[in-house]
Amino acid sequence: MxxxxxxxxxxxxxxxxxxxxxxxxxxxxxxxxxxxxxxxxxxxxxxxxxxxxxxxxxxxxxxxxxxxxxxxxxxxxxxxxxxxxxxxxxxxxxxxxxxxxxxxxxxxxxxxxxxxxxxxxxxxxxxxxxxxxxxxxxxxxxxxxxxxxxxxxxxxxxxxxxxxxxxxxxxxxxxxxxxxxxxxxxxxxxxxxxxxxxxxxxxxxxxxxxxxxxxxxxxxxxxxxxxxxxxxxxxxxxxxxxxxxxxxxxxxxxxxxxxxxxxxxxxxxxxxxxxxxxxxxxxxxxxxxxxxxxxxxxxxxxxxxxxxxxxLSLESVKQFKLICPNEQTKIRVIKDRIFELADKLGQTIIFVGTRKSAGVLHKALVDLGYDVTTIKGAMTNDIRDKIIKEFKDGLTKVLISTDLLARGFDQQQVNLVINYDLPLKHDPSSQAMKYRSSSSSEPNFEVYLHRIGRAGRFGRKGAVFNLLCGDQEIKRMDKIQKHFGSEVIEVRDTDEDIEAALKSAGLI
DNA sequence: AAAAAAC
Missing domain, CATH: 3.40.50.300 (P-loop containing nucleotide triphosphate hydrolases)
Structure with missing residues (x-):
């Protein structure tokens, strides 16, 4: 041997x-x-x-x-x-x-x-x-x-x-x-x-x-x-x-x-x-x-x-970016572009940066009448188990998550990942971040890679949409592209563009 | 409050 x-x-x-x-x-x-x-x-x-x-x-x-x-x-x-x-x-x-x-x-x-x-x-x-x-x-x-x-x-x-x-x-x-x-x-x-x-x-x-x-x-x-x-x-x-x-x-x-x-x-x-x-x-x-x-x-x-x-970036997962003039647009994009196509797609995970924005996004989508579940750390274990089981059983199609699920989560039906927020590096050296907000934070390359890896399990087709709002997020996206040397294609917020993107990713 | 685990 x-x-x-x-x-x-x-x-x-x-x-x-x-x-x-x-x-x-x-x-x-x-x-x-x-x-x-x-x-x-x-x-x-x-x-x-x-x-x-x-x-x-x-x-x-x-x-x-x-x-x-x-x-x-x-x-x-x-x-x-x-x-x-x-x-x-x-x-x-x-x-x-x-x-x-x-x-x-x-x-x-x-x-x-x-x-x-x-x-x-x-x-x-x-x-x-x-x-x-x-x-x-x-x-x-x-x-x-x-x-x-x-x-x-x-x-x-x-x-x-x-x-x-x-x-x-x-x-x-x-x-x-x-x-x-x-x-x-x-x-x-x-x-x-x-x-x-x-x-x-x-x-x-x-x-x-x-x-x-x-x-x-x-x-x-x-x-x-x-x-x-x-x-x-x-x-x-x-x-x-x-x-x-x-x-x-x-x-x-x-x-x-x-x-x-x-x-x-x-x-x-x-x-x-x-x-x-x-x-x-x-x-x-x-x-x-x-x-x-x-x-x-x-x-x-x-x-x-x-x-x-x-x-490291999987070639089977196509990466896209969509520039949104404001946060409201991000929600509208998810509503108009994702949920409207949800029947044709597999399952989707929407990643957010904080528990709070998970809650905000969840409420916004539920208020619009969409069926979506959310998982985050601030939940009882019983509920976490239930949400995961429903998603793994295919009962829910769209799941909002904090980086709780960024790593390792294996659900082969997930072929679309949405970065509602780009993952950020936590910088412990600057405690006085309060006033500077997180606008100066660097992207977290590792978490980005893990997130998009939720799609395209075992060589399957997948796509990631990065929703970007403001110069900071656009700049971070550029850094991510440079870091991995990977191509992130810009799409406009139109039916034609989104459909073409999903088609080129092999999802529809 | 970055999130996570869990003290």
Whole structure:
């Protein structure tokens, strides 16, 4: 399974190029080629210039792994993942799931329950790294909707010893909704394995139980949010001595200064104290330089997979901008252009910047007689669950959301994302923002990318409309375009323009 | 109040 061609000259400290490619390559650390008939075999992609110690690799074409019944997916997007490994363990790319030495129960889950046929690109590269001793840490970046969840869920399931009735795999997620979504995937994929799991998130009213009354967790996999996991751990209801794999989903946010850094570090240290050796997996579509530098200090000796930011915007999701003279116009655009076409479209998520504007927009649309639901943090867990369920069941077509759903939310019917407000960077240095308002804020590139990634899951068609009001928003949009080098097409507020845009995005 | 989690 491993490639013996790796040269012995490789020292532990040197970065080696783990090239996963369809074409013959002379990289020292070649992982075996993907199958001959992968997408993009016809084209030859240029080798990208080296950047520092990261050797670049020839482009490969990402595969859409998830093929549902009769659905045919369009040509998948190009992806260019750079793999960097340390040490002398050679890794073979997995062209089939059989290559991974998975249990037959797990394979059955992949094929029968998940209906997967073969690994996507990120899975082909990352799974051998996750599953091969000495189980090195991994920092993995991959496009939105490319199958990251499968990577770490499969990693957790295959590393758990089903005969050991104790928690062995943890996954920490930034929101309750994401944790619940991930555990659903785990349950489905692991259906035949007998592996037990539990979701550690704040309970809804029906399931509330004070920590002190809770029996110690025996589930082998625990997926949850940082606060609840920590709470269970400090209440001695969640043992960590058998933990051998710790996953951070949306890892840049979980370890970012602006995110859950403190929680994540404390959880990691607690596990470190009683579990001698465990593997840390960090997955996200985005890792800005700050976070990258930070994680390289906390996690030692790791393998890594990265994508250049210019290649992160999904080509299957077309981006548009619409300049609105005032805020009222934004609401009218949504009313006239979106709801009037809603029957022809799939589902839509409208992102707003604050809880308050979520409420304002919700009220405005409901007052106009439109059927819309809203999700935000300031809601009871019961209501949040209900709103999500209705949306996932397709009962509601348009959902207003704060950045609560910006990351990870996977609903394949969503093909339209509306940025009612552009996401902004929070600048803690300027406390006296009151008078300056937020007009000087920079756009938050990472959140922008995560938001638009809610459309175009697994290579499906999608569109994003950015509603811009005023010079500041126009300027921010320009910065976003520059940052990703992506094209954002301006459309006017006319039936013809909007329809042409949706048509060119393949939505109608 | 930026949002999120959750103290």
């Amino acid at each position: 491993v490639d013996d061609a790796a040269p012995g000259s490789t020292t532990n400290d040197s970065y080696c190029d783990a090239t996963i490619t369809h074409s013959p390559t002379t990289a020292p650390f070649v992982v075996s080629p993907l199958p001959k008939r992968g997408w993009g075999d016809e084209e030859h992609h240029d080798v990208v210039a080296d950047t520092g110690d990261l050797s670049s690799v020839p482009s490969e074409v990402m595969e859409s792994l998830k093929i549902e019944d009769e659905t045919t997916l369009e040509e998948p997007i190009d992806s260019n993942i750079t793999a960097v490994t340390t040490g002398d363990t050679p890794y073979s790319s997995a062209s089939t799931f059989e290559d991974l030495n998975l249990s037959k129960e797990l394979l059955k889950g992949l094929y029968v329950e998940m209906r997967f046929h073969k690994p996507s690109k990120i899975q082909a590269i990352s799974l051998p790294m996750i599953l091969t001793p000495p189980y090195k840490h991994l920092i993995a970046q991959a496009h939105n909707g490319s199958g990251k969840t499968t990577c770490f869920v499969l990693g957790m399931l295959s590393r758990v010893d089903v005969n050991l009735k104790a928690p062995q795999a943890f996954c920490i997620c930034p929101t309750r909704e994401l944790a619940m979504q991930n555990i659903e995937v785990l349950k489905k994929m692991g259906k035949y394995t007998g592996i037990t799991s539990e979701c550690a998130v704040p309970a809804d009213s029906a399931n509330y139980m004070p920590v002190s009354k809770r029996p110690p967790t025996t589930a082998q996999v625990v997926i949850g949010t940082p606060g609840t996991i920590k709470k269970w751990m400090s209440g001695r209801k969640l043992g960590v001595s058998c933990v051998k794999i710790l996953v951070f989903d949306e890892a840049d946010h979980m370890l970012g200064e602006d995110g859950f850094q403190d929680y994540s570090l404390r959880i990691m240290r607690d596990i470190e104290r009683s579990s001698s050796h465990f593997q840390v997996l960090l997955f996200s579509a985005t890792f800005d330089e700050n976070v990258k530098n930070f994680v390289s200090r906390v996690v030692k000796d790791y393998n890594q997979l990265f994508v250049k930011k210019e290649e």
